[in-house]
Structures are given as C-alpha cells and as structure tokens.
Amino acid sequence: MTGTQERERRWMLAIGVDSDGEGTRLSAALSALYGESDDEKKGRGGLGGSAPRVAKWLGDIREFFPASVVQIIQEDAFERKGLRQMLLEPELLATLEADVNLVADRVSLRGVMPEKTRATARLVIGKVVAELMARLECRTAEAIRGALDRSRRTSRPRHADIDWPGTIQANLRHYQPEYRTVVPEKLIGFMRQQRRIVDLDEVVLCVDQSGSMATSVVYASIFAAVMASLPVVKTKLVCFDTAIVDLTHDLADPVEVLFGIQLGGGTDINGAMAYCEGLIERPSKTHLVLISDMYEGGNADALVDRVARLVTIGVNVIVLLALTDTLRPSYDPALSGHVAALGLPVFACTPDQFPDLMATALRREDVHAWAAGCDIKLVRSDK
Numbered sequence: 001m002t003g004t005q006e007r008e009r010r011w012m013l014a015i016g017v018d019s020d021g022e023g024t025r026l027s028a029a030l031s032a033l034y035g036e037s038d039d040e041k042k043g044r045g046g047l048g049g050s051a052p053r054v055a056k057w058l059g060d061i062r063e064f065f066p067a068s069v070v071q072i073i074q075e076d077a078f079e080r081k082g083l084r085q086m087l088l089e090p091e092l093l094a095t096l097e098a099d100v101n102l103v104a105d106r107v108s109l110r111g112v113m114p115e116k117t118r119a120t121a122r123l124v125i126g127k128v129v130a131e132l133m134a135r136l137e138c139r140t141a142e143a144i145r146g147a148l149d150r151s152r153r154t155s156r157p158r159h160a161d162i163d164w165p166g167t168i169q170a171n172l173r174h175y176q177p178e179y180r181t182v183v184p185e186k187l188i189g190f191m192r193q194q195r196r197i198v199d200l201d202e203v204v205l206c207v208d209q210s211g212s213m214a215t216s217v218v219y220a221s222i223f224a225a226v227m228a229s230l231p232v233v234k235t236k237l238v239c240f241d242t243a244i245v246d247l248t249h250d251l252a253d254p255v256e257v258l259f260g261i262q263l264g265g266g267t268d269i270n271g272a273m274a275y276c277e278g279l280i281e282r283p284s285k286t287h288l289v290l291i292s293d294m295y296e297g298g299n300a301d302a303l304v305d306r307v308a309r310l311v312t313i314g315v316n317v318i319v320l321l322a323l324t325d326t327l328r329p330s331y332d333p334a335l336s337g338h339v340a341a342l343g344l345p346v347f348a349c350t351p352d353q354f355p356d357l358m359a360t361a362l363r364r365e366d367v368h369a370w371a372a373g374c375d376i377k378l379v380r381s382d383k
Contacts, residue, residue, distance in 0.1 A: 026064055061073055063265065063266055100128065100132070100215045100218050100219065100324075100325075103124075103125050103128045103129075103218050103258065104214035104215055104217070104218055104263065107125070107214075107218075107258055107259070107261060107263055122255060122259070125255055125258055125259075126255045129222060129254045129255055129258070132219070132222050132351075133222060133225075133226065133254070136222065136223065136226060136351060136352075136354075136355070137226050140223065140226045140227065140230075140354075140355040140358070141226070141230055142355075143355035143356055143358065143359035144227065144230055144232065144233060144355065144358055144359055144362060162187055162188070162189045163188045163189050166188035166189075167184050167186075167187055167188045167189075168182055168184075170184075170186055170188055171183065171184045171185055171186060200232065200233055200234050200285070201232075201233050201234070201285050201286070201287060201362055202233070202234045202235075202236070202280075202281075202282070202285055202286045202287070203227060203233055203234070203235045203236070203286075203287045203289065203358070203362075204235075204236045204238065204276050204279060204280070204286065204287070204288045204289070205220050205223070205224050205235070205236070205237050205238070205289050205291065206238050206240070206272055206273060206276045206288060206289065206290045206291065206292075207220045207221075207237065207238065207239045207240070207291045207292075208239075208240065208241070208267060208269065208272075208290075208291060208292035208293065209239045209240060209241050209245075209261050209262060209263055209265075210241050210263070210265060210266070210267050210293070210295075211263055211265075212293055212295075212330060213263075213291070213292065213293060213322070214263050215323075215324045215325075216291055216320075216322050216323040216324055217239065217261055217263065217291075218258065219323045219324065219351045219354070220237070220291050220323055221237065221239075221247070221254060221257045221258055221261065222254055223323075223351075223354055223358075224236075224237040224247075224251055224257070225251045225252070225253075225254040225257060227358070228248075228251035228252070229252075233362065235248075235251065236248045236276075236279060237251060237257065238272060238275060238276055238279075239260075239261050239262075240267075240268065240269075240271070240272035240275075241262065241265035241266055241267055241268070242265055242266040242267065242268045242271070242297065243262075243265075244271065244272055244275050245260060245261065245262070246275075247260050247261070266297045267292070267295055267296060267297040267298070268296075268297055268298035269290070269292055269294070269296045269298060269303050270296065270298040270299050270300070270302045270303035270306060271298055273288075273290065273303060273306050273307065273310075274306065276288060277306065277310060280310075280315060283310070283313040283314040283315045284314040286314075286315050286316065287315075287316040287318070287358075287361050287362065288310065288315050288316070288317050288318070289317075289318045289319075289320060289358075289361075290317065290318070290319045290320070291320045291322075291323055292319070292320075292321070293321055293322070293329065293330060293331040293332065294319070294321065294331050294332040294335045294336045294339070295331070295332045295335075296332065296335055300335050300338075303335070303339075304335075304338050304339060304342070307339055307342060307344070308342050311342055311343070311344065316361055316364065317344050318344065318345055318357075318361060318367060319336070319339055319340075319344055319345065319346040319347075320347065320348060320349060321336065321346065321347060321348040321379070322348040322349075323348070323349060323350075323351060323354060324348070324350065324351075325350055325351065327348050327349070327350060329348040331348075331379075333379070336379045337379060337380065337381060339379075340378070340379045340380060340381045341381040345367040345368050345371060345378060346378060346379040347371055347376050347377060347378045347379060348376075349371075349374075349376060353374060353376070356370070356374075357370065357371075
C-alpha cells in the first residue's frame with residue numbers, strides 16, 4: 001500500500017465511511033488535493049492538468065467535514081495547487097480564459113477569496129455572464145415569448161413582429177431600381193396578445209447547488225435571469241443543498257445571483273420541492289423544472305410522493321439531470337427511475353436545447369416526444 005493510499009484509508013476510517021460509494025467520492029476528492037500528479041512527480045508544480053476541478057471536489061469535501069476542517073483543506077489547496085497565487089493576484093485572475101467552469105470555481109471559493117480580489121472575480125464572472133447572455137438571450141426570448149395572435153394585423157408592429165412577406169407585397173410599388181430594394185412606406189405585422197399578469201404562466205426553477213451540479217447552476221441562473229426579463233412569463237429561482245435560497249428577487253442582476261449561491265454541501269431535494277410547492281398559486285399555470293442529479297440526502301419516498309401530488313394537481317413537472325454543454329451526467333438511476341415512473345420526462349439537456357424545451361413546456365406539448373425528436377436519451381421508468 002502506497003503512502004497516499006494509507007492516508008486515504010486513515011481519512012475514511014476517521015470519519016466512518018466505507019470503501020464504496022461515499023468512500024470512493026471522498027478518495028477521489030482527497031486524491032485531487034493530496035495525491036501526486038505526474039508533473040509533481042517530475043518536480044514541476046502549477047495549475048496544469050493536475051489542478052483539481054475545484055467546484056467538484058470542494059462540494060464533496062463539504063459533505064464529509066465540518067466548516068472548520070474545510071477551511072484547512074482549502075488552505076492546503078491554495079498552497080499545494082497554486083490556487084493561492086491565482087486568488088491573490090487580480091491581474092493574473094483577469095487574464096484567465098473565462099468560461100462556465102471558471103465561474104463555478106470562483107463562486108465556490110468566494111468565501112475565502114481576499115477582499116481585494118473579489119472585485120476582479122466579479123468582473124471575470126460578469127464577462128462570462130455577458131457572453132452567455134449574448135449567446136442565449138435572443139434565442140430564449142424568441143422561443144418563449146411567442147405570444148403572437150397571427151389572425152390580427154397592425155401597421156405599427158414591433159420589429160420582431162413584422163410580417164416581412166406581407167410588408168414587401170404591400171410596398172412593391174415603392175421598388176427602387178437603382179438600389180435594387182423596396183422602401184417600405186407601410187409596415188405590416190402581427191398584433192401581440194395582451195396578457196394580464198394574472199394570466200401569465202409561471203416557471204419555477206428548482207436547482208441543486210451541490211458541487212457536482214456547478215455548471216448546471218451557472219446556466220440555470222442565467223436562464224432564470226433571461227426569462228425574468230420577459231413579460232410573457234413569471235419566473236422564480238430556488239437553489240438548494242440542505243438549505244434553501246430563494247434568489248427570485250435578485251434575477252435582475254445575474255452576477256448577484258451567482259454570488260448568492262453556495263456550491264457544495266449535502267442535498268435535500270424533498271425539502272426544496274416542499275418549499276417550491278408552497279410558492280405555487282395556480283397549478284395549471286405552473287411549470288416546475290427540477291435540475292438535480294437526484295442523489296437525495298433527504299427522504300426519497302416522500303420526494304416521489306410529493307412529485308406525484310404536484311402532477312395530480314396539474315403542475316407541469318420536468319426533471320433535468322444536468323444542464324451542461326457536455327452531456328455525461330452522473331445521477332442516481334434508482335430515484336430517477338421512480339420519478340420517471342410517474343410519467344415525467346427525466347433527462348439531461350444542453351443550454352442550446354433549453355429554450356426549445358421551455359417553449360415546448362409552456363405550450364403544454366409532449367416533452368417526451370420533443371426529447372426523442374432531439375435524440376435526447378430519457379431515463380426509463382423503473383416499472
């Protein structure tokens with residue numbers, strides 16, 4: 001047995017976990033920090049391939065150790081993996097390639113981040129959020145707001161509501177040969193349905209913020225902010241581990257939302273769903289999207305019963321195992337199968353697929369059929 005293996009064995013004996021399941025996750029988390037990488041064996045350190053995916057292992061570490069011990073382990077990480085230098089030098093942090101994983105790492109370490117670095121970290125996160133908003137906002141808005149009444153026309157349409165074929169047809173007499181174009185004297189477009197606030201559909205995003213769901217939390221927060229800006233739907237965002245954080249009132253500022261989440265810790269899905277159930281006023285108008293890997297630390301049977309009750313009263317419930325660009329979700333197949341047996345769609349999707357998913361859900365169309373049409377693998381019922 002190597003020295004590293006012996007240290008891991010002692011850790012697991014000390015905190016009372018077995019060699020399977022929890023012990024495997026603990027071993028992986030500790031190895032990421034205390035095991036030697038190939039570069040270190042050759043005498044080279046730094047933040048190359050040996051650097052841990054911070055949001056993942058920090059989330060696992062928090063499940064097994066109290067906060068005081070987690071602080072010590074984080075301090076070790078800063079020294080052993082070079083993270084301290086990265087966090088203490090705003091100039092270096094600002095030069096890092098900004099992506100979703102970087103955001104997840106910054107959020108998970110913000111509790112021990114030096115004050116002088118927080119402003120730079122916020123700028124880095126803001127840059128990623130702005131890029132993702134630019135990529136996802138337009139498509140999300142087009143897919144979700146589709147509240148046009150095409151039987152009614154107007155000569156003063158919004159740009160997005162212009163009927164271009166109709167407009168060109170109505171202005172052919174204004175064709176300009178020298179410019180080879182039509183000058184539209186009169187616009188033809190569709191009138192929007194005027195929907196009262198009381199008639200709006202409601203979307204509740206219930207997001208697991210355990211460490212393994214880091215990138216899903218980032219994407220879900222951004223989508224929640226986008227949808228909250230649309231006048232055709234009411235959006236609520238609830239993040240949870242064993243505690244519950246309602247971030248609905250912060251949705252106007254996606255960066256503030258991300259600084260409000262706490263990656264890592266345990267998981268109480270049933271408790272979070274109970275909270276969301278209390279938010280529902282009109283079940284037939286509510287779409288509840290649970291984003292979780294379904295590793296339940298609370299009462300799994302009570303969770304299944306609660307979801308069944310929500311479906312019975314008319315809530316449109318969808319379970320996403322992950323919302324990431326890389327669809328290789330790790331999830332609890334047993335609990336996922338129990339939930340799928342209720343007739344619910346249970347699957348993972350990419351951020352690019354999410355707007356169409358929400359449009360399908362808001363139209364109350366068959367999400368199973370939509371997923372199959374997108375070649376998305378659904379979790380099979382355990383019946």
